[in-house]
Amino acid sequence: MALIVQKYGGTSVGTVERIQAVADKVIETKKQGHQVVVVVSAMSGETDRLLSLANNITQTPTPRELDVLLSTGEQATIALLSMALEEKGQAAVSYTGGQVHIRTDNEHNKARIVDIDGARVHKQLNDGKIVVIAGFQGVDEDGNITTLGRGGSDTTAVAMAAALKADECRIYTDVDGVYTADPRVVEDAQRLVSITYEEMLEMASLGSKVLQIRSVEFARKYNVNLRVLSSFKDGPGTLITDEDENMEAALISGIAHNKDEAKLTIVGVPDNPGIASKILGPIADANIEVDMIVQNVGVDNSTDFTFTVNRTDYDRALSILQKTAKSIKAKDVSGDNKIVKISVVGVGMRSHAGIASTMFKALADEGINIQMISTSEIKVSVVVAEKYLELGVRTLHTTFGLENGAITESNK
Amino acid sequence: MALIVQKYGGTSVGTVERIQAVADKVIETKKQGHQVVVVVSAMSGETDRLLSLANNITQTPTPRELDVLLSTGEQATIALLSMALEEKGQAAVSYTGGQVHIRTDNEHNKARIVDIDGARVHKQLNDGKIVVIAGFQGVDEDGNITTLGRGGSDTTAVAMAAALKADECRIYTDVDGVYTADPRVVEDAQRLVSITYEEMLEMASLGSKVLQIRSVEFARKYNVNLRVLSSFKDGPGTLITDEDENMEAALISGIAHNKDEAKLTIVGVPDNPGIASKILGPIADANIEVDMIVQNVGVDNSTDFTFTVNRTDYDRALSILQKTAKSIKAKDVSGDNKIVKISVVGVGMRSHAGIASTMFKALADEGINIQMISTSEIKVSVVVAEKYLELGVRTLHTTFGLENGAITESNK
Structure with a gap:
């Protein structure tokens, strides 16, 4: 039995149907005998909808309040995914960033994770539940809601995997792995079976948009096995690990x-x-x-x-x-x-x-x-x-x- | 200087323009020399939108997860209203139910408030800020998000007023007070200047939909001066108090x-x-x-x-x-x-x-x-x-x- 953290981005949870498909994938992993923690983003379009409400009020929203607003996006997704899992007969429980003590500094809109308390999550996993966690968000030491900035959900997933000492952190995206070149440019580009953290960092900083640089740095720092896979088709993806x-x-x-x-x-x-x-x-x-x-x-x-x-x-x-x-x-x-x-x-x-x-x-x-x-x-x-x-x-x-x-x- | 709790329902905060109008009303009260705490509902339509997402996934959503989902509605409103206040030059800070320790029992979807810790709110008020609080929600003793059920935001406002020992709790609605009869039926119905808790309870249970019964019960229990006013036109409304x-x-x-x-x-x-x-x-x-x-x-x-x-x-x-x-x-x-x-x-x-x-x-x-x-x-x-x-x-x-x-x- 392994402990797997899975992360699904906004496109993967963009509709009710896609949330149900994610639930199926999660249950499949659980049935393979693993413990599963799922980190999700806001449904695609939701963050933009919230931003536009804010921008209709002010061009310079208070950073603290912007975080209170934007964090509702992921919170809605964790509830919906948990419902979908329960509807399919799989016990599940959702947590906001604050509820699992994803503690960050107080740099609103681009906070950095300081500490995560995995105890609550381990307890639920040991009770046989899937734990669904809101990506992108945390709380500072005074309990104010913070967000991690762009690509923050990847970082949440990796940080969670590090805190829980998970065996693997799987990032589901709209591509099925890291390629030797952009397949839109090079027809016979090959999917890499694995790649080192450093290579992935270079690839990311050089324009390969598969993963957020920050999450790769985090994975390297805490030696988290990171795997990039497709949400939409099966396959082993690409493993990012130390050389x-x-x-x-x-x-x-x-x-x-x-x-x-x-x-x-x-x-x-x-x-x-x-x-x-x-x-x-x-x-x-x-x-x-x-x-x-x-x-x-x-x-x-x-x-x-x-x-x-x-x-x-x-x-x-x-x-x-x-x-x-x-x-x-x-x-x-x-x-x-x-x-x-x-x-x-x-x-x-x-x-x-x-x-x-x-x-x-x-x-x-x-x-x-x-x-x-x-x-x-x-x-x-x-x-x-x-x-x-x-x-x-x-x-x-x-x-x-x-x-x-x-x-x-x-x-x- | 008095401490006033104001509550605005979903229609009063249903659009960005209305949120801005609420901000003006709040600032007006503050400028009269009062401390102001504002309790808000979800923007009208938002709760239905969230419910429909849930119902597309399951006809029997897990009560716990339904609360995680629905509570995002009020959370978005507190952020937007705080932004609007700040944009108009008034310092403000928003809190979710959990953040101001609105502790409830664990009856999801119809939780009852057990305790509120007003210390954090008093501190912010003394710093000259408007405090904006999400209605309808709380947390149980394990930190799970709960909601208070229909009309819960009225109850939050009254409970907050009781905890803070506020001088008055003002509920802004789409009517300008309690009338001697339904003005749509009786043309010369008169607005009541005041009415007792017991009469209001009878009126409410008999079909007058001005206030939620629960909030009136709460006000009676803690002797909170409750006032019903219109969000859309000025006037003293009706004071509900003890006889x-x-x-x-x-x-x-x-x-x-x-x-x-x-x-x-x-x-x-x-x-x-x-x-x-x-x-x-x-x-x-x-x-x-x-x-x-x-x-x-x-x-x-x-x-x-x-x-x-x-x-x-x-x-x-x-x-x-x-x-x-x-x-x-x-x-x-x-x-x-x-x-x-x-x-x-x-x-x-x-x-x-x-x-x-x-x-x-x-x-x-x-x-x-x-x-x-x-x-x-x-x-x-x-x-x-x-x-x-x-x-x-x-x-x-x-x-x-x-x-x-x-x-x-x-x-x-």
Whole structure:
């Protein structure tokens, strides 16, 4: 008998029929002899409905009250799923975040989990019940309702699995696992049997939207076995775990891409100490997140400075940069929001030289010009023109032999 | 400075605009120098929406889970009203039933309040905040969410007023007070300046739908000054309080009527001990509430037995009674669901003889036949054919001089 935490997102519980289908899946797992804890999100559309009510009252809702409002979405789902389970003859009990003492700090709308008391849940599981828990929410030490911010239900599930020392945390989504590349771009992309936390973190931060980064970080910290599966079709999904479980680490796990970025360059900056913070300070002050940063020192004691931001922040960032350019006497400012970032990810890189050069050569052979490069221990990212997205991803997928499934299998 | 508890029902908070109007009314009271606690219901329609989700899953939702589901309705309203108050520059804080320790027994869907801890509320009031509390809900001693059943928000408001030792509990409704008769029936019905708890209880149980009986009972028990006012127009409403405050008790406070009843008669029952329980036992077992009961003993050692039930239960009650008639060898069963109950209510009756005979004579003078009579210390009720509703109520309203306002004024 194992203890399994399952998490179903808003789409998976978006209608009464889907809630009933989730109940069937939960009961199936229970019948296999496992104890099951289920974490659910608000029904899809519900959070937007509540937000729109709030926004009709005020453009700046009190963060505390916004949490009181939004947390009702998950609370409704736990009640409905528990009813569905009971209707099918399976004893169940629902808990809000507060009721199972998911204690957070008091940063409303983006609270972080501090502690979970699993005792109440264990007691109900031992009584044979399914325990249904509201994702996304908790309470601070004064009992105020908090929410964890976007993707918070994944984090609740992983935190719950950690607190309960669950054997596995299963995140049900609308995809059936993590792929070697986006299957919409690469037709013969392969589902990975497993992947390490670090690779998943890179994949997530590079634009693969399968899992929230925070939940993966949490899983890594507490060593929770995390599995991504489809809500809608059966299959083993992809297991995210620590690399020790891999018999032989794959060279490359996958090719990720991100179309949400835009690039800004400030040219001819006098290369003095502190110039980077003068450029990026105003950007950070405007709450714009910067991703890649590249600086080239020129010959005439001036430098070019390029960075990428989220495409939605492009216009704001450009206008801030233009002001900065004047004040620091830079020559010019340019920008491009028709770019894409393509990344090769794999823990195997750590011990294999030459991945980067193989990647650059493959792209060059196709005539794809690389505009920026950024590397980490387990990934190499390049920025190229958006028009090369499909060609670039497919080329690299083939170059690293991901389409034949061999690497997927060795990655078991 | 007084401490005022205000309660707004679902219609009063049914839209974003109405929530904003409620915020204005609350702030107005605060600006008069008072501390204000607001109790709110779910936005009108919300409870039905949630019930329909539940009913699409199961016809017999688990009572515990139904409470988890329904309590989200009020929780959304407290957040929205608090936001509206803050948006208008008034500091506010919302609390669910659980957060202010509205502790109840564990009778889900119809829980009774056991205890309220007012400390947290007093602290926020002393900090100058408006405190917004979710009506209708509480928690049992294990922290499970409970709801108080229909009209529960009125009860929350009165209980809160009792716990906080508030100076007044104001219930805002869609009528502007308690009237000497239904103004839709009697054109010159007068608003009562005040009325005793007991009279209000009789009025409520006799069909005046202004206040929930339970909240009036609660107010009487804890001696809470209760005031009924309109959400939509200004005015002092009607104060419900103990009779000591009346300088001189009015003879009659008002004429109530109830169209929701139906009458059943079982004829020629052998008059043996225990026969009443044989007749009413199966009715009670079917969860049908009986209102008036009249039994006449005949000459031939047989008896006729008549009682009234809610009109919605008429068909069920009739078919149960037909079975009973066979088993106890009664002669016949008859029924009538075109009846109405008209009542004369007033604490003055206690010390004035002749109210009943004045009432019967006035009805007889109009040719209205009385089918059943029931009396209590402060009311006389009669059952008449439904077609006599308007004529009967108007006749009695005039007979007892309610239209000239004199009695209303003496009732101050």
